[in-house]
Every structure is written in structure tokens, then in C-alpha cells.
């Protein structure tokens with residue numbers, strides 16, 4: 001057992017290696033082509049709201065509902081509707097092409113207090129370690145999200161792979 | 170003495186669903202719960218549920234609870250709150266205590282037991298200090314009473330309850346210092362562990378709590394590493410400054426009433442211990458007594474609701490409220506949804522073990538028929 | 542006070558009617574209808590009783606009325622599970638020592 005193949009069940013969060021072998025994780029090429037959903041759900045739990053939420057039919061779980069969600073990278077337009085629909089808070093959208101120097105992440109965030117637009121926040125990786133600073137661009141509190149706020153933050157491109165969320169404030 | 174067609178004991182997701190199905194069929198139903206408010210554990214579950222649309226996936230437990238209460242009200246189900254059922258006689262006579270003072274009897278043609286489960290505890294020096302509590306207790310305080318049990322919490326156990334409650338403690342503004350797990354592998358769903366992991370909460374696998382520190386209340390905790398024989402390795406102690414220690418080491422079915430009634434049991438550790446045998450219609454080894462939810466093996470609220478529906482439909486059908494054809498159609502829909510929840514690495518074990526219960530029940534029935 | 546006033550999912554705490562309770566002779570503020578244990582915890586009280594033999598303190602353990610760790614003497618009646626008993630204005634609550642003592646009071650049965 002190598003040190004990066006069983007992180008989910010020992011450390012608590014998946015390693016890149018574990019994610020790259022899963023059908024919900026876009027390949028490098030598509031990941032960097034524009035806004036796209038990234039699904040970090042690799043454990044065959046009985047669940048499929050991501051499939052139901054996607055207006056483009058880009059996520060398929062099928063039968064049985066314990067199948068892993070598969071992302072069709074060609075169909076996904078990065079609209080972000082699947083983010084708050086996922087009860088596991090396992091989906092976010094990233095855009096590598098946001099600007100020359102910065103990437104964008106749109107992620108679920110269920111803590112009080114919420115940041116304000118324009119705030120500088122600390123961005124974290126899958127293990128909660130502080131990585132870089134980010135700037136809050138949008139806070140989506142739509143009723144459809146059923147109390148899961150969805151936040152957009154820009155951050156330096158070089159941390160593209162690592163960043164998954166922001167530090168609680 | 171009061172009389173009814175169907176009495177449902179326990180107003181959690183299983184009991185509420187059973188009562189609703191039975192009332193929908195046209196049966197007279199009394200739903201009994203010892204609390205001042207029905208809902209069981211549902212109102213502390215503020216997270217969105219898994220499953221599919223048919224299981225109300227994406228809806229928060231607390232909202233599912235509200236929907237069920239509304240439905241029960243619209244159907245005119247009689248609800249007895251603050252009423253603890255203490256005994257069952259002759260398979261249909263319930264004895265209960267209302268408001269801790271008044272003794273009442275209820276004669277019911279069918280009984281559904283949906284009494285849920287109780288949290289397990291583990292014992293270590295200092296475990297009785299104020300500040301050591303069940304994870305469910307902490308969940309009750311933060312999400313229902315809106316009072317934090319402390320500022321810094323150590324969680325013992327990484328199963329779904331441990332990680333969900335850790336997440337909810339963070340949402341309540343508490344700090345979760347660490348989550349300790351004796352096994353080398355984390356127990357809860359990966360999406361739950363990932364959520365608290367990216368919030369900066371460290372997991373300690375192959376570790377256990379050695380003692381709680383403090384005189385009059387918890388002021389700290391010492392944990393230590395376990396070897397592959399689950400023995401403590403001296404010299405690996407770690408001290409945490411915490412004011413609260415939460416124990417999330419599993420649940421045990423609350424099945425006293427089924428014992429009292431004389432139901433046959435089987436010991437199935439994967440389901441939480443001794444569980445009453447039941448058939449595919451949720452009927453126990455005693456005719457007319459049904460079970461549903463955690464009492465039949467620890468699962469989740471989603472499966473508890475489906476089992477409750479099965480029990481409610483069957484109890485009503487056995488009194489003639491449904492033809493056998495109607496009943497089978499309704500039951501098959503529910504069973505399909507239940508099966509969908511019991512797939513994958515987490516659900517498979519439960520499916521196998523539940524099947525074991527049903528098979529054992531069938532064997533007993535065959536045996537009884539031979540005797541007759 | 543450890544009350545959770547703001548919450549992203551449960552929203553802001555609704556101000557309930559405030560009542561007074563007397564805990565070991567000391568006046569404390571509580572919300573009408575909340576459980577005694579919640580009121581005590583909100584006021585920073587963690588010890589609810591002391592055991593008979595070893596006089597060791599106990600607090601909240603199960604929170605749902607099963608374990609009896611949280612029992613106190615309420616309006617003169619001992620062994621009341623405070624985690625499932627709502628407060629009332631003017632309630633007299635005392636730390637219970639051992640198995641408690643019945644006192645004659647208004648509500649003493």
C-alpha cells in the first residue's frame with residue numbers, strides 16, 4: 001500500500017492519486033480548458049442528487065445509485081448547479097482560465113460568519129493547511145441551494161490543483 | 170382503558186413513517202413518544218441526506234422531520250407525547266406512563282415498535298467527568314437547545330455520527346481539536362471525513378483515549394497509539410487541552426419492549442447487538458408486533474423511514490385495509506428503495522445482515538408450522 | 542454564555558421569553574421552555590450532581606433522558622432528569638448530593 005493510495009481512509013481526505021483514478025475527476029487537459037465541475041466522491045455511497053441537478057446531463061450515476069458519479073467533460077459547462085445539490089459537499093467548480101495569473105474556485109461553504117464580497121480570505125488544501133490568499137468575488141445564497149452558500153474566490157494559478165476551500169473565519 | 174387499531178411506539182423517522190402509512194390506509198392510529206416533541210433524532214440532523222429523489226436526497230433531516238409532522242397532522246393521527254411505554258402484555262395490551270404521573274392502558278390490535286437506539290459508551294479513567302458526553306448529546310445541545318457543550322472538543326470515533334457531529338460542532342462555532350479512531354481505517358463516509366479534514370481537523374487512526382484530565386470537569390485528554398493487536402504502545406501519549414470529550418463509538422438498539430413482549434432475538438454485532446428477528450414485512454416472531462428503524466439494527470434515518478413504511482403498510486393490510494395485491498405493490502416499491510440504500514461497500518454488509526435476520530425468522534416459522 | 546446565537550443552517554436564535562431560575566440559591570436567566578440542563582450549560586454550569594459514595598461530579602452525558610447523570614433536585618423533588626425537563630419561571634434547582642432528599646415544597650408530591 002503506497003502512501004498516497006489510501007489517504008481517504010487514513011487521513012480523511014483523498015490524495016490526488018486517488019482522485020485521478022476516479023470517474024468524476026476531469027483529466028488534466030479538460031481541467032484547465034475552462035470552468036468545469038470537479039467531483040471528489042470516490043466511495044460508492046448510495047447517492048445521486050448530482051445527477052439530478054445537472055441541466056446538461058453531464059453527471060451520470062445510473063443504477064444502482066451506489067455507482068460512482070461520472071463526469072462527461074465534454075458536456076459540463078461549469079454552471080455550478082451541482083455544487084449545492086451535493087449532500088456530501090464533494091463538488092466544486094474550478095476555472096483555470098479565469099485570468100492570466102489567477103484561477104477561480106466556486107465551492108460550498110456552510111459556516112457562520114460568511115465573508116463579504118471583496119474580502120481577502122485564506123485558501124486551504126484538502127487537509128486544511130493554509131496555502132495562499134484569495135479574493136471573494138461572489139456569494140450565492142439562492143434559495144435553491146437550500147442554505148448551502150456557494151462562494152466564488154480567485155487565487156494564484158500556481159496553486160490550482162491544491163486549493164479546495166477557504167479557512168473558516 | 171383506551172383502544173385503537175394500530176399503536177406505534179416511538180415518534181422518530183421510523184415511527185412517524187409507520188403511523189403515516191397506516192393512517193393513509195384508513196386505520197386508526199395512536200403514535201406514542203416519551204418526548205415533548207415528536208421526531209426522534211431527526212430534528213438534530215441538520216445536514217442534507219443522501220439517497221435519490223425518492224429518498225428525499227438533498228433535503229435536510231430537520232426539514233424531512235417537519236414534512237413528516239405535517240403529514241401526520243393532516244391525516245389526523247392521534248399523538249401521545251410525554252408518554253413512555255413501559256410494558257406489553259398478551260401481545261396487544263400496552264402499559265404506559267403519561268407525564269411521569271398517570272398510568273394508562275391501551276389495547277391495540279397491532280403494535281409497531283420503533284424505539285430507536287441508544288449511544289454506546291467506552292470507559293477510561295475520567296470518563297464520568299462533566300464534559301465527557303455522547304456525540305449525540307452534543308448534537309442535541311448544539312442543534313436543538315442551541316447551547317455549545319464547550320469550546321474545544323475531542324471526538325472519539327470516526328464513524329458517520331462522529332464525523333457528522335464534528336462538522337456540526339464546527340458549524341456551531343466550537344473547535345474540534347482532533348478525531349480519534351482505534352481502527353487503522355476511518356469509519357465514516359469519505360465525503361464527510363473530507364469535509365472536516367479540509368476544515369483543519371486532524372484524524373488519529375490506530376489511537377485511543379487513555380484518560381480524561383481534570384478534577385471537577387474535563388480540562389484535557391490523553392490519547393495514545395495502538396499496535397496492530399490494538400494494544401497501547403507506551404511512550405506514544407499525546408495531550409490535548411480540551412474542555413469536552415465526545416464519544417461516538419456506535420449505537421445499540423433500544424429493544425426492551427420487544428424483549429418484554431417475548432420476541433425472538435439474534436445477536437448481530439454489525440447491526441448493533443441483539444436485534445429482534447423480523448420477516449420481509451417487518452413482523453417479529455410474535456404475530457401482530459412489528460419493528461422498524463434502529464431497533465432492528467442501526468442504520469440511518471433514510472432506511473428507518475422505509476422500514477417504518479413497510480411496517481405501517483403491513484400492519485394496516487393485516488387488518489384488511491389493503492388487498493394482498495395492493496399491499497404487495499406498495500411493499501415492492503418500498504423494498505426497491507430500501508435495496509437501493511443497501512448497496513455499495515457501506516450498505517452491502519447491512520443488506521447481508523438484514524437478510525440473516527429475515528432468514529432466521531423464516532426458519533423459526535417453518536419450525537412452528539412443523540410443530541402445529 | 543455559550544448560546545449559539547447565529548447559525549448558517551439554523552439561522553439566528555429566536556429570542557424566547559426570559560425567566561428566572563434559582564440554582565443553589567443563585568439567580569440565573571433562562572429561556573422559557575428550554576431544558577434545565579441547557580439553561581445551566583448556557584450559564585456555564587457543568588456539574589449537576591455528586592455521587593453518593595465517591596462524591597464525584599456528574600454532568601450531561603446522554604442528553605436524551607436515558608443515563609440519569611444529569612439528575613438534580615428541582616422544586617424539592619430529587620432525581621429529576623434535567624436534560625428533558627423544561628424550566629419554569631421561579632424554579633428552584635439544587636445540585637444533588639448522592640441519592641437526594643425529598644423536601645416538602647409546593648410541587649413536592
Ligand SMILES: Cc1cc2nc3c(=O)[nH]c(=O)nc-3n(C[C@H](O)[C@H](O)[C@H](O)COP(=O)(O)OP(=O)(O)OC[C@H]3O[C@@H](n4cnc5c(N)ncnc54)[C@H](O)[C@@H]3O)c2cc1C
Pocket residue numbers: 178179180181182183184201202203204208209210211213214252253254255283284285286287288304305306308329330333334420423426461462463464467468469470473
Ligand atoms: C443521538 C443520536 C444521534 C444520531 N445522529 C445521526 C446523524 O446525525 N445522522 C445519521 O444519519 N444518523 C444519526 N443517528 C442514527 C439513527 O439511526 C437514525 O438517524 C434515525 O434517527 C433512526 O430512526 P428511528 O425512528 O429508528 O429512531 P429515533 O429517531 O431514535 O426515534 C425513536 C423514538 O422513540 C422514542 N422512544 C424510545 N423508547 C420509548 C418508549 N418506551 N416509549 C415512548 N417512546 C419511546 C425515543 O425517545 C425516540 O423519540 C443518530 C442516532 C442517535 C441515537
Ligand code: SF4
Pocket residue numbers: 036037053054055056057058059075076077078079080081082083093
Ligand atoms: S457544473 Fe453545471 S454542467 Fe457541469 S456538471 Fe455541474 S451542473 Fe452539470
Ligand code: SF4
Pocket residue numbers: 039040041047048049050051061069085086087088089090091360
Ligand atoms: S451528490 Fe455528491 S455525494 Fe452524492 S453521489 Fe453525487 S458527488 Fe457523491
Ligand code: FES
Pocket residue numbers: 600601602603604605606607608609610611612622623624625
Ligand atoms: S444526560 Fe442522561 S439523563 Fe440527562
